[in-house]
Amino acid sequence: MKWLKKNKIKVITISLILVILICTGLVIFLTLPHIELNGEDSLVINLDSKYKELGATAFYLGEDVSDSVKVEGKVDVHKLGTYKLTYILSKGLVKKQVFRTVTVKDIEAPVITLEGDEEVNVCPNTKFKELGFKALDNVDGDVTDKVETEEKEDMIIYTVKDKEGNVGKIERKIVYKDSENPKIELSGGDSYTTYLGNKYTDPGYNVTDNCSQDLKSKVKVTNNVNMNQTGTYSVTYEVSDEAGNTTSVKRTVKVIQRPVQAKGGTIYLTFDDGPQNGTTNKILDILKEEGVKATFFVTSSGPDSLIKREADEGHTVALHTATHDYAKVYSSVTNYFNDLKIVHDRVQRITGQDARIIRFPGGSSNTVSCSYSKNIMSTLTSEVLNRGYYYHDWNVDSNDAGGSNTASAVYNNVIRGLSSSRVNMVLMHDVKPQTRDALRDIIRYAKNNGFTFATITTSTAMVRHGVNKCK
Numbered sequence: 001m002k003w004l005k006k007n008k009i010k011v012i013t014i015s016l017i018l019v020i021l022i023c024t025g026l027v028i029f030l031t032l033p034h035i036e037l038n039g040e041d042s043l044v045i046n047l048d049s050k051y052k053e054l055g056a057t058a059f060y061l062g063e064d065v066s067d068s069v070k071v072e073g074k075v076d077v078h079k080l081g082t083y084k085l086t087y088i089l090s091k092g093l094v095k096k097q098v099f100r101t102v103t104v105k106d107i108e109a110p111v112i113t114l115e116g117d118e119e120v121n122v123c124p125n126t127k128f129k130e131l132g133f134k135a136l137d138n139v140d141g142d143v144t145d146k147v148e149t150e151e152k153e154d155m156i157i158y159t160v161k162d163k164e165g166n167v168g169k170i171e172r173k174i175v176y177k178d179s180e181n182p183k184i185e186l187s188g189g190d191s192y193t194t195y196l197g198n199k200y201t202d203p204g205y206n207v208t209d210n211c212s213q214d215l216k217s218k219v220k221v222t223n224n225v226n227m228n229q230t231g232t233y234s235v236t237y238e239v240s241d242e243a244g245n246t247t248s249v250k251r252t253v254k255v256i257q258r259p260v261q262a263k264g265g266t267i268y269l270t271f272d273d274g275p276q277n278g279t280t281n282k283i284l285d286i287l288k289e290e291g292v293k294a295t296f297f298v299t300s301s302g303p304d305s306l307i308k309r310e311a312d313e314g315h316t317v318a319l320h321t322a323t324h325d326y327a328k329v330y331s332s333v334t335n336y337f338n339d340l341k342i343v344h345d346r347v348q349r350i351t352g353q354d355a356r357i358i359r360f361p362g363g364s365s366n367t368v369s370c371s372y373s374k375n376i377m378s379t380l381t382s383e384v385l386n387r388g389y390y391y392h393d394w395n396v397d398s399n400d401a402g403g404s405n406t407a408s409a410v411y412n413n414v415i416r417g418l419s420s421s422r423v424n425m426v427l428m429h430d431v432k433p434q435t436r437d438a439l440r441d442i443i444r445y446a447k448n449n450g451f452t453f454a455t456i457t458t459s460t461a462m463v464r465h466g467v468n469k470c471k
């Protein structure tokens with residue numbers, strides 16, 4: 001019992017001492033400064049990248065004192081190397097520090113860029129022809145000459161290594177396939193006009209293809225042209241390349257009547273400067289009663305209804321300029337065409353026709369234009385043709401605008417001028433009463449003497465004066 005009592009005291013004493021020791025240790029531990037790195041203690045970063053300081057976490061006496069950690073050392077991100085950073089926490093006499101190493105390294109691979117697509121079609125049974133590439137490295141610069149290529153199962157693999165051993169890689173897929181159609185180019189365009197009774201001669205064609213050669217002989221031409229009948233036909237050209245890609249193109253062939261060469265004794269009655277109420281309407285009445293068609297070179301004057309009537313009754317509505325003002329229309333080529341456009345558009349608005357037949361005010365031989373623009377007629381006579389117009393002068397002058405003021409004078413001028421051995425282009429003005437009054441007799445005379453009447457069309461041989469040089 002006595003021993004027991006003695007030992008119990010001993011155990012209690014030892015336990016007490018232990019507790020005191022543990023408590024003292026805890027107190028010492030808690031009162032010591034404590035520091036720990038945020039993030040890894042060894043970092044690798046890319047050259048020229050940004051280094052972001054992660055810092056350290058520190059405790060002292062149970063309080064967060066991270067703010068008082070001092071960092072010593074510097075990382076130069078623009079210079080390769082290993083940098084050591086020291087994180088120091090000083091509290092009283094106690095100083096604690098931890099370390100981090102930051103290695104600045106080239107870890108960026110060179111970048112290869114391909115010229116051409118990453119997937120290319122190559123003609124079957126041919127070799128892929130390199131389209132080009134470029135390789136750039138952040139440190140080594142242009143490393144294009146270090147690129148290695150390898151062909152592997154329809155794939156070109158491009159690899160390149162920089163000095164640090166970083167590998168850049170890109171692939172290009174090669175598809176051995178021809179999916180491009182051959183091209184057929186028709187000589188002379190896709191529209192062809194020829195005259196009835198001619199022999200059809202194909203203007204020819206050319207074939208090109210990305211893969212196949214000499215396809216021209218393989219073109220199948222189908223042709224339903226009937227040269228003995230007017231109409232619109234088509235010629236079809238079809239060809240397939242070796243891969244079976246097929247192209248078919250069509251040429252439209254128009255077979256038209258040969259323009260009638262006007263026979264000697266044909267009369268083209270032409271009326272300028274209208275329309276005008278009181279004369280043009282009467283002239284249209286006479287033409288209708290006599291069953292004769294004529295040509296009217298209109299201006300911007302008179303009512304629309306008369307132009308409409310001219311067209312409706314089968315006469316040719318032609319253009320004479322809008323203003324007929326010499327000073328204006330012959331002042332420049334631009335002014336001439338601007339003026340012509342006004343009357344052209346008027347006729348188009350009223351009749352729906354794209355009038356192509358014109359007469360120059362004063363005729364192409366006029367010298368009145370010399371006062372406004374020297375030698376403008378040489379330019380205009382060729383420029384109107386370039387722009388798709390046909391101009392007509394005359395070879396019989398009624399002189400109704402030149403001083404012949406009576407119907408009989410007009411009648412006599414025309415009759416004297418008519419010839420049965422040539423085309424007669426008769427100049428008259430439907431704004432002149434004396435012309436209106438002479439017209440029926442002129443027509444009767446012509447009919448009685450075997451003349452025939454025609455209207456000017458785009459296929460009428462042009463009756464032209466010569467252009468006079470300005471003095």
Ligand code: ZN
Nearest residue numbers: 272273361362
């Ligand atoms: Zn005129």
